[in-house]
Amino acid sequence: MASNSASQILAITKTAPYSKPRASRFLQSRKPYLNLCCLSQKFSNDNALFCLPNSKSFLLAKELEERNSNNHSPTLREICQDHVPGNVLRRQVSAPPPSPSTICTSLLLEEVGYLVPTDVQREALPVLFSGNDCILHAQTGSGKTLTYLLLIYSQINPKKSAVQALIVVPTRELGMQITKVARMLAAARHMDPKLEQKLYTVMALLDGGMLRRHKSWLKAEPPAIVVATIGSLSQLLEKQIFKLDSLRVLVVDEVDFLFKSSKQVSSLRKLLTSYSSCNNRQTVFASASILQHRRFIHDCIQQKWTKGDVVHVHVNRIMPMPACLYHRFVICGRKAKHQVLLSLLQSDLPESGIIFVGEQSEKSKKSGQASSTTVLIDFLRASYEGPLDILLLEEDMNFNSRAASLTDVRKGDGYLLVSTDIVARGIDLPETTHIYNFDLPKTAIDYLHRAGRTGRKPFSDKKYYVTNIILPEERFVLQRFENELMFHCEELTMETQG
Numbered sequence: 001m002a003s004n005s006a007s008q009i010l011a012i013t014k015t016a017p018y019s020k021p022r023a024s025r026f027l028q029s030r031k032p033y034l035n036l037c038c039l040s041q042k043f044s045n046d047n048a049l050f051c052l053p054n055s056k057s058f059l060l061a062k063e064l065e066e067r068n069s070n071n072h073s074p075t076l077r078e079i080c081q082d083h084v085p086g087n088v089l090r091r092q093v094s095a096p097p098p099s100p101s102t103i104c105t106s107l108l109l110e111e112v113g114y115l116v117p118t119d120v121q122r123e124a125l126p127v128l129f130s131g132n133d134c135i136l137h138a139q140t141g142s143g144k145t146l147t148y149l150l151l152i153y154s155q156i157n158p159k160k161s162a163v164q165a166l167i168v169v170p171t172r173e174l175g176m177q178i179t180k181v182a183r184m185l186a187a188a189r190h191m192d193p194k195l196e197q198k199l200y201t202v203m204a205l206l207d208g209g210m211l212r213r214h215k216s217w218l219k220a221e222p223p224a225i226v227v228a229t230i231g232s233l234s235q236l237l238e239k240q241i242f243k244l245d246s247l248r249v250l251v252v253d254e255v256d257f258l259f260k261s262s263k264q265v266s267s268l269r270k271l272l273t274s275y276s277s278c279n280n281r282q283t284v285f286a287s288a289s290i291l292q293h294r295r296f297i298h299d300c301i302q303q304k305w306t307k308g309d310v311v312h313v314h315v316n317r318i319m320p321m322p323a324c325l326y327h328r329f330v331i332c333g334r335k336a337k338h339q340v341l342l343s344l345l346q347s348d349l350p351e352s353g354i355i356f357v358g359e360q361s362e363k364s365k366k367s368g369q370a371s372s373t374t375v376l377i378d379f380l381r382a383s384y385e386g387p388l389d390i391l392l393l394e395e396d397m398n399f400n401s402r403a404a405s406l407t408d409v410r411k412g413d414g415y416l417l418v419s420t421d422i423v424a425r426g427i428d429l430p431e432t433t434h435i436y437n438f439d440l441p442k443t444a445i446d447y448l449h450r451a452g453r454t455g456r457k458p459f460s461d462k463k464y465y466v467t468n469i470i471l472p473e474e475r476f477v478l479q480r481f482e483n484e485l486m487f488h489c490e491e492l493t494m495e496t497q498g
């Protein structure tokens with residue numbers, strides 16, 4: 001070990017959960033100093049050591065000493081301390097022995113890595129805790145979901161039987177995902193013995209769900225948090241099955257997408273102004289892409305979607321996409337595309353990947369042609385010999401098959417998911433290392449969201465790959481995306497280009 005202080009700083013824990021393998025996982029993250037800093041503060045009462053090679057431990061110790069003595073940046077727990085009652089991120093190290101359930105909960109939260117705030121969390125949480133409306137505008141995979149959920153948990157009262165927080169999402173898949181994270185945090189709070197033992201209920205009110213069952217639940221005992229797609233929500237609000245009189249926080253996730261959708265925009269406007277008033281609630285809009293944001297903020301205030309002092313938290317404004325993404329393209333003829341994809345899969349060896357395919361046109365559907373997704377899936381099932389499961393997720397599948405595909409993807413074995421833009425927004429599959437645009441997306445914004453399905457481990461220093469398989473005449477379209485989104489795409493040459 002480098003020094004005495006190094007041993008102290010590297011004292012992580014004596015118990016199994018933070019033994020060597022887990023500690024090394026923390027250390028492999030991009031900001032090991034920050035993680036170590038948290039760990040050393042949290043576990044300073046523990047007395048076992050975790051040793052690193054000398055040179056590394058010395059550097060870490062030095063960095064840590066400087067951070068501790070000079071400008072210690074607060075951990076996520078510290079930011080939330082005074083605001084989120086019974087802070088879900090707390091681990092009781094010096095308190096009397098915690099009950100087994102608390103240990104489980106805390107370990108669960110630390111295991112998923114919610115220790116150090118991401119940039120958007122560091123910037124936005126103080127704004128949100130001070131009561132301001134907020135436009136959360138930050139890169140894909142930057143942790144916007146946890147940001148607004150922590151606000152919600154700081155505001156709701158589990159004893160009150162009323163809908164107090166509403167999260168509006170564009171797709172059922174995204175709604176299910178957010179419901180899961182919200183329930184995980186709710187369960188963590190419930191298991192903390194210092195908190196009221198009343199469970200925070202979270203209801204998913206999503207297209208394709210069983211509205212009749214939801215109606216009785218909403219009437220009998222309204223949940224504290226509702227995660228909803230705008231279609232299902234509007235139906236129930238119009239029929240006055242429930243009201244938003246007690247609403248404290250309204251979140252619209254992927255707000256630019258919802259405002260762009262001609263089907264949803266009028267219901268959304270009604271929700272923002274008729275069913276509840278911006279003066280009685282805190283309003284949060286979130287997205288990685290808010291085009292013409294000045295105009296949007298102006299509209300928010302003019303149309304009374306938010307209060308006049310709404311704050312635009314804009315993180316990484318000069319870099320719309322995460323820096324860990326490495327963009328490439330291959331030019332080939334239309335007939336060679338499948339073979340090029342196969343060669344890429346063989347040489348890249350992705351841990352898991354998503355292959356985006358354009359949606360089938362109505363004309364092609366009517367003429368009975370097989371969709372590009374079906375043709376591609378058939379091709380991969382016949383020719384791909386790698387270890388990954390080949391799965392499909394597209395709009396035309398029924399809701400049960402869609403859910404089954406996502407469950408298979410999340411099972412933990414590697415996957416190659418062939419999909420349309422249905423998974424391009426918000427879906428969090430952190431194991432995805434490669435994105436393939438088998439067909440180019442229509443707009444730069446669509447490119448940004450598709451690309452953002454990878455690179456979703458905030459403190460990882462890994463590189464993730466986005467590869468475009470394009471026709472010669474599409475090169476200028478990709479160039480336009482590069483200019484608009486300020487990234488560089490490198491050409492790959494392959495033998496199979498044809």
Ligand SMILES: Nc1ncnc2c1ncn2[C@@H]1O[C@H](COP(=O)(O)OP(=O)(O)OP(=O)(O)O)[C@@H](O)[C@H]1O
Pocket residue numbers: 076112113114115116117118121138139140141142143144145146287288425426427428430452456457458459
């Ligand atoms: N403080 C944190 N430390 C470590 N991981 C985090 C932290 N906050 C969030 N994450 C993880 O980062 C990933 C991305 O978070 P999230 O889904 O909220 O991204 P997002 O900003 O909403 O992205 P998108 O714009 O694509 O929807 C998730 O897997 C989440 O668990």
